[in-house]
Amino acid sequence: MQKLQPMDERPLYQQLRDIIRADILSGRYPHSQRIPTEMELARLYGVSRNTVRSAIGALQKESLLVRKQGKGTFVGPPKMNRPLGKSQRTRSFTDMCREMGCRPGAKVILSRMEVPTEQTRKLLELGEDEQVVTLGRVRSTDDLPVSVEYSRFHPRFSFLLDEQLDDCSMFSLLETKYGVHFSTASMSLELVFACYELAQHLGLEEGYPLLFLESVLCDPAGRPACHNEQYIVGNRFKMVLY
DSSP states (O other), rough: OOOOOTSSOHHHHHHHHHHHHHHHTTTSOTTOBOOOOOHHHHHHOOOOOHHHHHHHHHHHHTTSSSETTTTTEEEEEEEEEEEESSSSSSSOOHHHHHHTTTTEEEEEEEEEOOOOOOHHHHTTTTTTTOOOOEEEEEEEEETTTEEEEEEOOOGGGGGGGGSSSOOOOOHHHHHHHOOOOEEEEEEEEEEEEEOOOHHHTTTOOOTEEEEEEEEEEOOOTSOOOEEEEEEEEEEEEEEEEE
């Protein structure tokens, strides 16, 4: 076990933060495992609980640690590989989670028909009087919110409003139940900052930096089917170009 160094120029909480981070990255504390309590860590390293709390708080901001109310502090899930680029088939969030050994989650926050923006109307090649099927969901891994996504479908997908989409892979549902396979027609990525609503959904402070991933998906006939917008907590993902 590493020890804190009194002669080190770094504050004690930073030294402890670095030790715990190294223990996580080395596998001493595996993903999803509960770490010792604040009292146990304070006794183990001979520091105050305030020092421990500051170290844990810093590691929470890095998403290496996650507090669960009434249960303790746990090692967060590994960063997910999120592919960027066009492909014949669209990979679902659920598939990405399972590949990383994480438990996927989804909570519906919006489900309705609505008037599209002019941008969405053009992207989905809609008529003047056509509405879109809008579905908003918070996606999570091992109960940790990692993104908010808004999917605006062509009205021919209105049947999705009758589906139960909590903790469900929407892409898998469309493939297995309806035989619809999507491909990515276009994709863009930029940095944005969390508004109050997004911050509340993701458990972050307002103004927290997020990755905004926007894409257009096509159905098997090559027709625009979905205008998808995802607000992603960047330090919980690793973007992979292909």
